[in-house]
Amino acid sequence: MAPSTSHRPPPSPTTPEGRRPDESMTLLTSMMERPLDPGYAAAAQRRTDAGLPGGTSTRTPMMLVAALVVGLLLSLGALSLRGPDTAASRTRQDLVRQIEARRADADARARQAQSLQAEIDRAQANALGGQQAALAQRLAALTLAAGSEPVTGPGLKLTLDDAKGPAQGGVVGDPRNGTSSDDGRVLSKDLQIVTNALWEAGAEAISINGQRLTARSAIRFAGDAILVNYRPLTRPYVISAIGDPQNLQVEFADNEGGSYVRALEDNYGVRVTMAGAKKLTLPGAPALTVRNATKASVPPTGTPSTTGTPSTSDQTPTTTEPAQ
């Protein structure tokens, strides 16, 4: 190549013998030193030889077309090369959107069910009002006891939260489930034992994170989440129990719940706070309708509870999820 094609002074001096010291790397040096297409310089040389200025204008139709093609190529590359990995992420986002939409839908329907329930209650009270006051009173007492109505009263607020970090998650080398990451976590079993102890201590109504416990409630694990009334809860778990605050606290501390909570705190670092409250308001439980169970025609002197339950108890999980 003629020296005129190089646009930089040659950076490496020649050795006395006229050989460049980096001659063994000519491929690399030519690549590094002459990145510009030599064609440009050759064309410019030809033009100056013919008496024209060295460079041509960039404002030619050919340039416009070439630039269009380059731009098209760039955007095409960007679009189609981004494609493959968005196929998976698009599905994922779609699923996330579906989950969110359905959760919002379910929440809206739960609210609707609650307002409809309130309407039914009002209509019932209207229908029963006046002449059948005794019936209305009995109905009110029953709904209160069954937990389908919001209730308010003094009580106890118990907050359970996972241990702070795996490092502080209790005593070192204390295997709860074998894995250390599970050590300080609140399990469904903990909530079950605590709520049972609260019932035992005389609680009249209990809700966990706003989910009212009724005769048909279940506290269970699904994957990593704790489900109450088939709704997943997030930590911290706030258990509100209505009852005489003093008695409730004393009884709870005395029975197995108190010692269990202390053991959770001491051994696993589960954070537990207990506080009496002057006024707690618990929501009513939605959808307490019974579909398959009918009133057994056994005289009340018999044992209605044992004849009525077996057929319904193993069907409750399917019957309690009509809205999903």
Next chain:
Amino acid sequence: MIPVLGLIGGILIGLFLQPEVPLWLQPYLPIAVIAALDAVFGAVRAVLDGIFNDKVFVVSFLANVVVAGFIVFLGDQLGVGSQLSTGVVVVLGVRIFSNVASIRRHLFRA
């Protein structure tokens, strides 16, 4: 100015029309993009050097894209497609970097 307008226009056309690239062309697209970038930066440097030539630009652009695609195609046939594309990317990348360095010297004198 015209080349910049053309570049923006091409990008917009690609974004709005979103033409489907045939599947058999897709492996060559990244290499073609890098070859096109190389030609563009070479052209910018030539403009700053005052020796720009539109014919040379168009021919070098097309030749770059075609040769880069051909190398990848050949590599695919020989079973070393990914290695050869890496080689093409390295060579063109070095050229792009030194062209950009030269452009930088022209513009900022640094």
